Amino acid sequence: MSMQMMWPIVVLALFCEYVDSTLGMGYGTTLTPILLLMGYEPIQIVPSVLLSEFLTGILAGVLHHEFGNVSFKPGSRPFKTVLVLALCSVVGTVAAVLVAVNIPAWLLKGYIGVLVLAMGVTILLTVNRTFAFSWKKLVGLGLLAAVNKGLSGGGYGPLVCGGQVLAGMKEKEAISITSLTEGLVCIVGVITYLTTEIGHVDWSIAPSLVLGAVISVPFAALTVKKVSLRHLRWAIGSAVTGLGLYTLINLVT
Numbered sequence: 001m002s003m004q005m006m007w008p009i010v011v012l013a014l015f016c017e018y019v020d021s022t023l024g025m026g027y028g029t030t031l032t033p034i035l036l037l038m039g040y041e042p043i044q045i046v047p048s049v050l051l052s053e054f055l056t057g058i059l060a061g062v063l064h065h066e067f068g069n070v071s072f073k074p075g076s077r078p079f080k081t082v083l084v085l086a087l088c089s090v091v092g093t094v095a096a097v098l099v100a101v102n103i104p105a106w107l108l109k110g111y112i113g114v115l116v117l118a119m120g121v122t123i124l125l126t127v128n129r130t131f132a133f134s135w136k137k138l139v140g141l142g143l144l145a146a147v148n149k150g151l152s153g154g155g156y157g158p159l160v161c162g163g164q165v166l167a168g169m170k171e172k173e174a175i176s177i178t179s180l181t182e183g184l185v186c187i188v189g190v191i192t193y194l195t196t197e198i199g200h201v202d203w204s205i206a207p208s209l210v211l212g213a214v215i216s217v218p219f220a221a222l223t224v225k226k227v228s229l230r231h232l233r234w235a236i237g238s239a240v241t242g243l244g245l246y247t248l249i250n251l252v253t
Contacts, residue, residue: 006208009035013052013212021060021220023239024178025157027053027213029246040205048206050189056213057183063221064176072180078173081138085160085181088142090188109251115144117244119162123237126166127230133168141167146185156182162240171232172224 012034020027028049035045061082065072072079141163145156157178164174193201224232 004204004207005211006205009205009208010212010215013209014216015212017052017056017213018216018220018223019239020157021056021179021217022175022223023235024161024175025239025243027056027157029157029243031209035205041202043200044202044205047190047193047201048203048209050186050193051203051206052209052213054183054186054190055210056217057179057181057186059214059217060221061176061180061183063218064172064179064224067221067225069172069221069224070176072176077133078177081164081169081177082181082184084135084139085142085177086184088139089146089181089185091143091146106251109247113244113247113251115244116158116162116240116247119159119166120237120239120241120244123162123165123233123240127233127237131166131168137167138164138169156185158240158243161236165233165236171229171236174236175224175232 013031016027016031019030031049032045036042061072064070070078072082141159145159145163160181161174161178164177165171169177227235
């Protein structure tokens with residue numbers, strides 16, 4: 001199994017991860033279908049994407065903290081939020097496994113598309129409003145996002161990042177928390193592949209994905225530091241809306 005560096009994939013991963021670490025969403029959603037169109041198989045793509053998301057998520061969390069976009073000091077609200085969302089991910093994934101076999105794929109994709117689209121439109125319509133922080137909203141959206149991730153492999157970033165904004169979290173903190181939390185979630189998938197499928201997984205594109213994604217993270221964290229909160233809210237709302245529309249359009253085409 002060859003694991004040589006493939007530079008087109010390096011550049012592709014760099015771009016997708018820059019968007020993801022800047023807006024808190026879009027890496028797997030954008031990268032996976034492109035790699036499928038390039039002729040790679042899911043067994044090559046999924047574990048490698050999970051590995052690169054784990055590494056870049058942790059790195060992004062560290063750099064967002066260092067650049068002052070968020071404070072992950074123990075006891076701080078962002079630190080507690082990461083722990084709550086990580087716990088929600090475990091619970092939500094277990095729940096997803098229990099119901100996955102009973103939901104048609106088209107219905108699930110349609111549901112996620114509508115939900116993400118509605119959240120994006122809500123953010124755009126309330127761009128000038130501020131929300132009081134609510135743990136109840138955060139836990140509810142965290143569980144919902146984790147269930148979606150467990151059922152379909154997608155819908156996590158838009159729901160967690162957009163949901164935090166609507167739950168009263170500041171935009172820069174929401175982006176930073178989403179990056180770190182998704183990295184922690186992905187390690188579960190990586191460990192699963194390493195312990196159960198190591199002999200059957202093709203890791204040939206993993207080095208290229210990891211290199212490109214890691215290179216982009218410092219630039220993304222610096223972008224978040226420099227961009228105003230108002231512009232970030234417009235960007236988050238537009239990205240969530242676009243991903244919702246993309247999901248629905250992809251369903252009917």
